[in-house]
Amino acid sequence: MAKPNTKQPVKTVDIYCVKCKFKLMKYRKGGKGSLVKCFHERIVDRYFNAQGQCPNCGNKFARDALIRGVPAYKIIGGKVIVK
Template structure:
């Protein structure tokens, strides 16, 4: 399968926990749709101590996967929102 674009998008979004409103990531997102997955190489700033868990409320907000041969987090959409 094809790997994600190496150059990556320029639009930056902030990913927040829906339960406690804590900032989780700053992420370079491509496209207009909802946030479905986060490729690890596109995360600019990671504010979590444990992967896929909110640092404040310890809620699981994603699952770690390999998508298109690259490490990624599959987002549980009801647990996060973006700005």
């Protein structure tokens, strides 16, 4: 399987918790589709703990996964907002 693009996207997006609107991370997102996975190497700023839980309300929004052999977070649908 192909690895993700080594050249990182220029566009950054802010990701917020749906429940309490806490800013979870700033991420370099490529493409215009919905947010399904977040590769660890593309996270610019991270404001949550390693288990994929919101530090403010405790809402679990992601799971750790290996996608194409690269560590990433699989986002649980409907748990985050991308702005």
